[in-house]
Amino acid sequence: MAATNPATEVFLTHRNLLFTIAYEMLGSAADTEDVLQETWLRWVGVDLDTVHNQRAYLVRITTRQALTRLRTLGRRRESYVGSWLPEPLLTAPDVAEDVELADSVSMAMMLVLETLTPTERAVFVLREVFDLDYDEIAEAVDKNPAAVRQIAHRARAHVAARRPRGEISPADTRDALDAFQRAAETGDLQQLLDILAPDVVFLGDGGGIKQAVPRPVVGADKVGRLLALGMGRIGEGSLRRVQVNGYPALALRFDDELDTVIALRVDEGLITGFYAVRNPEKLSHMARETALRR
Template sequence: MIDDPFVTHRSLLFTVAYQMLGSASDAEDVLQESWLRWADVDRSQVRDPQAYLVRIVTRQALNRLRTLSRSREEYVGEWLPEPLLTSPDVAEDVELAESVSMAMLTVLETLGPTERAVFVLREVFDVPYGEIAEAIGKTSAAVRQIARRARDHVAARRPRVQVSRSEQQAVVARFLRALQTGQLRELMEVMAPDVVLITDGGGIAAAALAPIHGVETVAAVLARANRSALLETTAVWLNGEPAGRLDLDGEPSTVSLVVEDGRITRVYVVRNPQKLTRLDRPAELAR
């Protein structure tokens, strides 16, 4: 029996949808919609099933993204991507790991839907311009211009200094240890002076409604969490990089860090329980 191409390429299709949407639950919905469309296709007319499926998923994800863009404007507080538990193996593919990192996904949120689709397909999955044009209903020349603008936009906002996984793990371990013990000085030493803390509670869990700036203020806020609740910290792999799981009085949160020059410059904390339903088993990502 020949495997259905949709099943064969499912991890790839999920990764495309997730990178376009920043939400695993929405990505799963897109895959369900795409599967229904694929089921009606005359397979004998499809020369390249993978490319055909990527086009279907792209179109469905674009439709979903345009709808989500409006609803996210009404989101309570800061909106962060849905964190994914990943295996350490994902980090072996450096480009894939960077493309699904919390830092990159937050940058992609600043792109328009079409720019985001073009960037993801071209820069991450190396889809030819002609195929992208067919997927989004533009000319190849227009896609090239969109890709150039999106590249420049992302380059201006992504972390400028890449660190090794071992250095990231060491900084994460030090941060979690300081957080667990409530050591204010340790927290301040591991963070950059201009560190920014962004928390996402979605109006459901307690979270700051705006980014918090500055090492003293951020450290004080983080240390306060230790004093106000029973806190357990666990090192995990999230979105292809070392990160942490926090359990505050039994309620899970995740923390992802951007490390530059040995210090933390961004702290992303997701507390919205609707975004924390996939922490039991690693997501299967591929490109």
């Protein structure tokens, strides 16, 4: 793509925004890259003189391509081996500074968004995260504005019932990760077990490639036993603090090779969600920082 091409310059100006929209809709960086490529191919065929709002036009193309891809992914995920988790992104510090953006791409919120229908997810993301007006969203999802308002209301209620109970605290997350790291280094799990919520859920995503728990493990006792079994092996590797999807997380490496990304959901000081991504096909975006924008 030549930098002197006007269409290219416009696309590159908005690329990080478009990536963020598509990723929030798909939960997959690899599929997001494909959507952006499809968006680019359509964009270069547009007569720019006929486009009044280039940003809105690009958002519309991206949203439609992401919706098409999301419906395909839904069928693909039905046959996915084990639990499915979003593809983790190594994010830059400025993502964490934008609290609303960080919240919207957190592993916990991305899992909540997975429970929406494709259209609900698109409308929720465009309205609640990117603050687009209803007319603009209607163009993007091919609905009338009145229908979009109803979809937005339904999606907000759905998300509100499932999102973290309080404001997500990076400090609480760091404290919980510290307890996890100390348990791995010392073998003393008690401090970690003390902050497991009674209804804590552990999800492991190996994608059928790496060993992982085949289904969610629920409850402090069961999760505690699982952690006790796995902590010895974890202690043989190296744990490093990283920023994943806007929040502190841990990267587990063996012989300098990334093995697992561990993210947490912490509600009111207690760990309510453990997310361990082991599928190597989902770890490629941990090699470099991903720029996200609103």
